Every structure is written in structure tokens, then in C-alpha cells.
Amino acid sequence: MTRKLTTLLLAATMLLGAVSASHAVDFKIKGVWNMNFEYGSGGNFTERGRSVNGNKAAHVTGWGRYGEDQFEAKSRVRLQLDAVASESLSGTVYFEIGGVTWGRSSKGGALGADGSNVVKIKHSYLDWVVPQTNVKVRMGIQRVFLPDFTTEASQAFDADVAGIVASAPINDNLSLSAFWVRPYNDNWAGDTQSPQNYLDNFDIFGLSAPVRLDGVNVTPWAMLGMFGSNTFRKGDDFYGKNSTGAGALGLAPAVYALKDSKVGRQLADAYSTVLWAGITGEVVKFDPFRVAASFNYGAVDTGVEALNRKGWYSALLAEYKLDWGTPGIYGWYSSGDDDNIKNGSERMPNVEANNESTNAMSSFGTLGTWTLGRDTLIGSTFAGTWGVGARVKDVSFFDKLKQTFHVNILGGTNSPSMAKYIKGAKGVDGHTSFTPDTGTGSADFNSANYYGLYLTSQDYAAEFGVTTTYQIYDNLRMLVEANYIALWLDQSRGVWGGYTATDGSRVGGNSTTDAWNVNVSFIYKF
Template sequence: MLKKISTLFIAAAILLGAGTASHAVEFKAKGVWNMNFEYGSGGNFTERGRSENGNKAAGVTGWGRYGEDQFEAKSRVRLQLDAVASEALSGTVYFEIGGVTWGRASKGGALGADGNNVVKIKHSYLDWAVPQTSVKVRMGIQRVFLPDFTTEASQAFDADVAGVVLSTPITDNLSLSGFWVRPYNDNWAGDSQSPQNYLDNFDIFGLTAPVRLNGVNVTPWAMLGMFGSNSFRSGTDFYGKNSTGAGALGLSPAVYALKDSKVGRQIADAYSTVLWAGITGEMVAFDPFRIAASFNYGSVDTGAEALNRKGWYSALLAEYKLDWGTPGVYGWYSSGDDDNIKNGSERMPNVEANNESTNAMSSFGTLGTWTLGRDTLIGSTFAGTWGVGARIKDVSFFDKLKQTFHVNVLGGTNSPAMAKYIKGAKGVDGYTSYTPDTGDGFADFNSANYYGLYLTSQDYAAEFGITTTYQIYDNLRLLVETNYIALWLDQSRGVWGGYTSATGNNMGANSTTDAWNVNVSFIYKF
């Protein structure tokens, strides 16, 4: 570990020295150090938010989304080097070291600090301008995301991915940005039915058109993708737990209750079509009063109805900026699954949403923080939920100290009938519902809602959060997050109530308890 870090800094020093000698290229260095200390409890969660009748996985003593303990200490370093030849040409490489969990050998945090697989290239791209034009091009591994003026975090696409982005102004009020990215290709090892690398690419094309008028900003956007029948496969399972990305990408059905033998191991079409469209905007003409709204729609067509997905999401925000803070109210609604498991999912698909942005409406229930703190208790996005909330942002009565308070009341928009498939009380046309690989007899909540809980229209939750930042020095910031989520899940037999499987295992209720966490981060940025 220390050798790798030393190598990075030696390389940086050589590059900086070379830039000084040549006078042709200027090298700039940026970086972020993040030290995080966190304590959390409740939720009874195991892998990626799955709840197993209130039981924790073996060896897990705490919140446990990734086998975490109640108390965790972590650190991460990000180092960015820019080689700038001119305003029209530059190159960037962005290294990431960690996150390192202190004491864990596999994460480089044990005695000796020489663990492997903790240093990676986060970004590596080339920026250049097409000569004699206003077109700018970025090529390589980079962050690509869609806009959202309400949540400040896209519910459809926000990821580090390899691709090409082009942008150009059209008029003083209109600009265009288009991209092609390739999340997956040449990862399928092959088997007796499909040769290696056959039909395993996933490509996405997108276009945004920001419009800036006097007091109004609006950005319509559209995105089209296609993925092959082997794009997400890492074994014999296409949409199950062993897939390389279908669950994480939110492209699979919300509940994988159909066995492979029922729908066929591969999708009906060689390539599936994925389509998204949306519009987001804000009105600031009456500053300090601001209104923002967003609407997204997405669909996945695989050729097999049971594996299709389509849905939508909308959000509205109103806030008023005062000298001491910015109070606001907001709400969101996203479509949920109906009671027919054979017609696929009615939840909006997404591609690695909220990757690097912070969800301004939820700091614990969804991916709401870019620090190393725990989150995603409800889900990575708002898909399949509704909610209303209020917040006071950037409250400041003392120099260098700011606080944000928020409270949300939310629930699910999925049919309660889906709970029977998830907990194994109901199958499809004689086929039993999906059983996890562990053989523990419990329903696989991970496959139902990757990164969180599957909430029906009879399930509710309340989220409370306080975020405090104190600027210790110009480059050193202290961030303290305190979060609590209260859960009220329907324990009746028709939803999450008790059910005894054929093997005698008591499926029981989804007896998830309330959850809370406190995390403290020291962030040094230069």
C-alpha cells in the first residue's frame, strides 16, 4: 500500500518537474483527503439492505450493508493531475486510494497497511476543442450524469464510465451536450451456448439541451441505450444475484420471482432497448424565491414481457433564501409495481444513479452523501416511493459554521401483493419464487430492491437528518451527519406477515427495526 502511494507521488513529482523544464505544458495537482468515523445501528440489514426476518448475517454486529460493524473508521484519498497545454487542450488522471477500512486487511487497513486492490484510476480523460469551432470534447473515463434541479442528483444516470462527451453553445440562451458511453463490453466468458464476448456490450447515447432564459433555466434531455443478452452475465444466471450489474443498474425486474427455467436463461431479443426522457427546470426570476421541478420516464424492452421495466418519477421543490438560511418544502412521487408479476416492473430503470452527487432531499434513506458515511437504507433512488419533506439549508449564525436540517415522510408505491412473491408465499404458474443462494429459506430482498428496502403502498417511513459543517481552515472542513429513520412496515399476513415455507422455515415478517447513524468526516481539499 505504502509503495503504491509512494509511486503515485513520485510520478506526480516527475510530471511536475517535466512541466517546469519544458515550459510547454503546465501541470496542476488537486486532491481530497477524507477521514471518516461512524457509528450506526438498527435496520437489521445484511448484504445490500436485505432483511432476513430480523436476523443478521453471521459475523455482522451492526448495520451491516457490506458486513460493516456498528463502529467503522475509514479513509480515502483522491489525487488529480491535470496536464494543461492550453485552454484548448489538457489531459487529466484522477487516482483514488481507498476507501480503506481501518483494520481490514483486504482494504489495506490492517497492520502493515500493505493490502492490495485499494488503488485505482477513477478518471482518465482528454479535453480538447475542435479547431476553429466552439465544440469541446472530453474522451476517456469520466463522470457522466443527467441534470436534476430538485434533488441535485439524477435518478436515472450518474456514473464514472468510459465514453465521449461533446458540448457546444448554439445561441446565447441554448447549448447542446451529447455523449456516447460504454458501461460494459467484452466481459462475458462464454459457455456452450454463447461464445466468449458474444452480445455482451452495453452502449448508451444521450443528449441534453440546457436553455437559460431571464429568470428561468430548463434542461430537456433524452437517453437511448442497448444491451446484449450477455451484457450482465457472469455465470449461468442472467438477472439474479450473480449478475455483474443488472440489479445495480436498476434494469432488471424489481422482483425476480420468475426462475430462469420459466422465462428462459436469455432474453427474447438479442439486444434490449432502453429509453429515458426527462425535463428539469428552475424559476429564479423572483429571487430569493426559487421553484424547481423534474420529470423522468424510462423503459426497458427485452422482448420478454416478464423482464421488461417502465416507470416514471417527478419532484417539486420550493425554497426561500434568507440571510441566515434557506427554508424549503418539497415532494416526490415515483411509479411502483402493480400486482401482476408476469408483466414486468413498473418502476423507473436507472444506471448507477446518485454516484457522485448528493441527494439534497435525503441524506440517509437514499444515496445522499459523497462522503464515506452509510446511506441507501431505503434505496439508491426514489424509484417505487413517494415522499414529502421540509428542510432548512445552510443555517448559519456563527462564522464558518453551517447546518442543514431535514425531515421526510415517505412510503412505497408498489402493490402489497408483490410482498407475497418476495417472501416466498406465492409462486408463478407452479414455479416457486426465487430462493437465495444461501439456502436459508428467507426471501431475497436484495433482488427485490437493490441497495435497500422494497416498500409497498402499505409501508411507511420517516427520516430525520442534521448535517453540520465547520470550516476549520480554508482547506480543512469538519462534517458531522446525524440521521434517524423510523419504519412502519405492514406486518399483516397479506403483506410482510408470517409465512412458513415447505422446509419449515418461518418466513416471518420483514421485521426491520428503526435505524440511525452518526458519522464524522475530516475533509482536506486542495
């Protein structure tokens, strides 16, 4: 880390020298320091935050995501350097150091602080305006996301990705924004069936049209993507549990019981298509009363029905701003898998949703915090769930002190029959199903819902959270989060309960424990 940081500072010094000499470019620097201290327990988690649904051998004491302990201390630094030639031209590079887990050598936090792989480029892009127009263009590695006036965090697409974004006002009420991004390309190593880098790109094209009227804001949007048959391939597995990205991206279908079948190993089409469309809006005409709503739809077509995926999500929010805070109520619903494993998945696909935004409805159950605090107990998005909740936002009775409280009741929208496939009690047409959990750590429950729990319509949870922010100085604030999630999974034989395996042995049920965490962050931003 020392060598990399020295190189980084040397490069910045050379750039500053060049700028000072030419007097043609203004050099600006921004940054954020984040120090996080956290204690949490429960939930029975394994790596990447995914639940094991009772897999005791894989359980790590405490949270367990990325091998975390009950108590963790972490830090992260982000430095942004802007080279501004004019209002029409600038370049930005955004470095990230960390997150560093204190004491862990692989994260640069052990004695001597000589760990590697902790300094990276988060963003690197060029901003320019097309001459004689109002068209703004951003090219390079950047954050690209879709709008959502309810959750404030897209349930379909929010990612750091390489691409081009162009935007322009049409008139006082309408503007357009279009983008092309390339999440994956040239990563396939090749084999005897297809050469290296063949049919392994993933491209997404998007368009949004924000409309601003008197007291009403509405943004319709659409995205079209395509990925090759080798894009997510790993060995002989083209699109299943062991693929390199489909599960993580929320594009994988219901292959839970088909992972070893022929249909689970190949795609019918050279390129699969992905389509999303949505609309989100808010009514602020009756300020301080505000109403917001969102609707998203997404579908993946591979040419093989069992590998397809389609679904939708909607949300509604109503809130009223008072002098001391903003109380509100909200709800969401997202489609879930039906009981037919052969027709693909009915959960809405997504691409790295909630990556850099904060889900205003859930700080612990989903990716709801941009700090280093733990989250994603239920999942990275609301896919396959429903919920209702209430919150009081930005409560302030004292100077420099604000608090937000929220309570959610939620459940799954997936068919309870899917639990039989996931826990290994049922297969399909002789194909190998998931390995039953025998306490040896061999169960394959994780791929059912990457980054979280797979909840059926007979499973429920309650989430309680409070976030407190104290502004110590103008540039330094302390953020304290406390969260608790109570889980009620159906332990009947037809859902997550025990069953008799094909060899006549008795396999125990699958359950999770309640989870909680408390974390304190010190955030210095300049």
C-alpha cells in the same frame, strides 16, 4: 499499497520533470483528504446495504453493509493531476486511495498498512476544443450525469464511465451536450452456446439541451441505450438475480418469482433497448423565492414482457432564501410495481444513479452524501417510493458554522401483493419462488430492491437528519451528520407477516428495525 503508492509518486515525479524540461505544459495538482468516524445501529442490513427483511442469520451487528461494524473509522485520498497545454487542450488523471477501513487488512488499514486493491484510477480523460469552433470534447473515463434541479442528484444516470462528451453553445440562451458511453464490453467469458465477448456490450447515447432565459432555466434530455444478451450474464442466468450487473444498475425486471423459470434465463432479442427521457427546470425570476421541478421516464424492452421494465419519477421543490438560511418544502412520487408479476416491473430503470452527487432531499435514506458516511437505507434512488418533506438549508448564526435540517415522510408505491412473492409465500405457474426465511440465511429478499428496502403502498418511513459544517481553516472543514429513520412495515399476513408454507410449516414474518447513525468527517481540500 506501499509499492503502488511509490510507483504513483515516481510517475508523477517523472511527469513533473518532463513538464519542467519542455516548458510547454503547466502541471497542476488538486486533492481531497477525507477522514470519517461513524457509529450507527439498527436497520437489519446485510452486504451492499440491502435489507434482509427479517433474515436474522444474514444480519451483521450494526449497519452491516460491506461487513461494517457499529463503529467504523475510514479514510480516503483523491489526487487530481492536470497537464494543461492551453485553454484548448489538457489532460487529467484522478487517483483514489481508499476508502481505507482502519484495521481491515483487505482495505489497507491493518498493522503495517500493506493491504492491496486500495489505489485506483477514478478518472482519466482528455479535454480539447475542436479548432475554430466552440465545441468542447472530453474523452476517457469521467463522471457523466443527468441534471435534476430538485434533488440535485439524477435518479436515472450518474456514473464514472468510459466515453465521450461533447458540448457547445448554440446562442446566448441555448446550448447542446451529447455523449456516448460504454459501461460494459468484453466481460463475457463464453460457453458452448456463445463465444467469449459475444453480444456483451452496453452502450448509451445521450443528448441534453440546457435553455437559459430571464429567470427561468430548463433542461430537456434523452438517453438511448442497448445491451446484448450476454452483457449481464453469469452462467446460465441471463438476466435474473445472479446476473453481473442488471440488478445493481436498476435495469432488472420483476423476476422475483421467476428466477428459476425459462423466461428468467433468456432474452428474446439479441439486444435489449433502454430509453429514458426527462425535463427539469427552475424559476429564479422571483429571487429569493425559487421553484424547481423534474420529471423522468424510463423503459427497458427485451422482447419478453416478463423481463421488461418501465416507470417514471417526478419531484417538486419550493424554497425561500433568507439571511440566516433557506427554508423549503418538497415532494416526490415514483411509479411502483403492480400486482402482475408476469408483465415486468413498473419501476423506473436507472444506471448508477446518485453515484457522485448528493441527494438534497435525503441524506440517509438514499445515496445522499459524497463523504464516507453510511446511507442507502431505502434505496439508491426514489424508484418505487413517494415522499414529502421540509428542510432548512445552510442555517448560519455564527461565523464559519452552517447547519441543514430535514424531515421526510415517505412510503412505497409497489403493490402489496408483491410482498407475497418476495417473502416466498406465493409462486407463479409452478415456477420456484423465493426461498422462505427460516432463520437460516437462505432467503432471497435482497434482489427485490438492490441497495435498499422494498416498500409497498402499505409500508411507511420517517427520516430525520441534521448536517453541521464548521470551516476550521480555509481548506479544512469538519462535517457532522446525525440521521434517524423510523420504519413501519405492514405485518399483516397479506404483506410481510407470517404465512403457512406449502409443506404446512409456519414461517415467521419479516420486519426491520429503526436505523440511526452519527458520523464526523474531516475534509481537507486544496
